[in-house]
Amino acid sequence: MNGADLVRIVDAIRREKNIDAEVVFQGIEAALASAAKKHFGTAEEAVVSIDRGTGNIHATLNDQVLDPAVLGRIAAQTAKQVIIQKIRDAEQASLMADYGDQVGTIVSGQITRIDRGNGLVNLGRGEGFLPRSEQIPGETLHVGDRIRALIIEVREAGANVKIVLSRVHPELIVRLFELEVPEVADRVIQIETIAREAGHRTKVAVSSMDSRVDAVGACVGIRGSRIKNIVEEMAGEKIDIVRFNESPQVFIANALKPAEVKEILLNRDINRATVLVSEDQLSLAIGKKGQNVRLAARLSGWNIDILTPAEYDQQRATAMEQLTAIEAVGPDLANELMAAGYISLADVVEVDPETLSRLANVDAEQAKDIIGQVAERVAEFEAQAVKRDAEKAAAEADAVEGGDGETPAEELQPGDAETDAQISDDGKKDEAELEKTEAEPAADEQEAAAGPEAVESDETSPEESDDAGAGDDRVPDATPET
Structure with missing residues (x-):
């Protein structure tokens, strides 16, 4: 290999692989020095330099200038191996530099392979890795598909650079x-x-x-x-x-649209927003499986509780009764808590002692005692609920073991537990189920009927949602993710 050939090879690498020529020259010099040491069997290191213009090699070993012909043979043996390794190292460093700065940016590429559900994406210079967990649920990717994704991580993986992509990240x-x-x-x-x-x-x-x-x-x-x-x-x-909107009430109302909100009551101490809606807007506000209120809570950063006015009044009355029954609380403090927006025992448990001390005009120790007593009562109610659920499950299991769990109507006697009243209750349940079934498409019709207001009310997907209000799955409390 003569000098001109060496210069030509290095220049081609520089242009095609976008690798600095100096990096390649230095790699060849280091490899030649090591190869010369082995070739001559000496403990001393050879000093090798390559003229960047002509490609001529100059080397000394133990202060003796080495024969250029010998150096040429050594160079021919080692240059290919060194160049290949240097190309790999430089490409890896270049990819890390280029894509490492692009974390959080969007890239486009073509799916080249699907491996156990994970997608490999050709990004041009690099290859992206799209894990199954970072793919959109329900989306099926095929080889040849062009996609856009967000770079969420770039790291070295052995001799390669792993560019991890996501299509589920909100930043996308x-x-x-x-x-x-x-x-x-x-x-x-x-x-x-x-x-x-x-x-x-x-x-x-x-x-x-x-x-x-x-x-x-x-x-x-x-x-x-x-x-x-x-x-x-x-x-x-x-x-x-x-x-x-800077106003939490206005912003929360906007976030819950297309549902219409009657009133929003804020408790800033526990970051709770109680949203009152009419009965016909309830399923729309909650959304299918609680999706609408859940997303609104994350968007606004508030814990959102959706209630009808009747439910709100009932909850306040129940909380008032429960609070006044606690010795450390009493009617006066219960009224203060109600006025401040604490409409359940669970709300009171969440309040910090300093806030309660201010509300109740008591010292910090007394406030802690009040919170402790309320927490004990909450634990009692929860234990009772668990017991009731267990008894109900046991009764249902016994009914299954004893037969189909149903008593024929002709065998029912007036004194039996299951009488005409029970049959009437079952009929009411059936009617309620029918009403619920009828209400679900009605909620969808409400959203679809939003019409021109949909742009203003921010329900702006080109296809109208067929599920925003479907399924009256009550989610009484939606907590934003942190």
């Missing part, structure tokens, strides 16, 4: 908005918070830095064009655009 939605909505990229529109249940629904709270720009309308686009692109990229996941 933010990055997609930056790509699709110029006002978001230019920071004219600010994404304040985001709450996501990947594959199902996402709520995004937005505000405008310019009074002339409508944040919700800009994110939706003309005829939903902008939001539609994001929904399609996310495999049909529904996305709600929520108008942000």
Whole structure:
């Protein structure tokens, strides 16, 4: 190998692999020095230098200049191996430098292989790894599919660089908005918070830095064009655009839309928002399996309790009765707690002693004693509930062992526990189930009927939700994730 060949090879590596030529030259020099030492069988290290312009090799060993012909043979034997290794090392370092700075950014690539549910993605210079756990639930990926994903981690894995991708991370939605909505990229529109249940629904709270720009309308686009692109990229996941507001009451009401809210009562001490809605809005506010209220809680950062006015009054009355029965509380303090927004024993247990000391006008020790007594009463109620559930389960098991658990109507006697009243109760339950079944599509119709207000009320996925209010699965308390 002559000098010109060496220079030409190094230059080709520099251009094709984007590796600094100096790194390759230094690697060859180090390898030649080691090879010369072995070749001549000496304990001394050879000193090797390569002219960067001509590629000529100059080497000395024990102050003796080595024969260039010998060096040429050694170079031919070692250069290939050194170059290959240096290319690998430099590529790994280059990938770490390039992609390590891109954590939290969005990349696009093509699925090249599916291995046990995990996707391998060609990103150009590197290969991304999309674990099954970071894929959108319900989405099926195929080799050849082009996807966008968020880089969440870059790390060395042996001789390779592992670029871990995600399609379920909430930040991916933010990055997609930056790509699709110029006002978001230019920071004219600010994404304040985001709450996501990947594959199902996402709520995004937005505000405008310019009074002339409508944040919700800009994110939706003309005829939903902008939001539609994001929904399609996310495999049909529904996305709600929520108008942000500094007022917790207004923001929570916006986050719960399309449900209409009657009143919101805040307890800032325990970060609890009690939201009152009419009976016909209850299932819509809660959402399918509690999804709407759960996402609203995460979005707003408040623990949200959805109640009808009647349920709220009943809960207050029950809490008042239970609190006044506790010796350390009494009627006066119970009234103070009710007025401050503590509408259950569990609320009182959550309050810190300093706050209770201020409310009750007692010292810290007395406040701790009050909280302790209330906690004991809560534990008693919970134990009673567990006992009732166990007794009910045992009774049902006995009924199964004794037969089908049903007594024929003709065998029922007026004195039996199961009489006409029981049959009547069963009939009422059937009616209630029928009403519930009828109410579910009605809730869907309410959301679909939101019409033009849907843009304002921030229910802005191009396809109207078919499940926002379906399934009256009561979730009395929605706690935001921390």
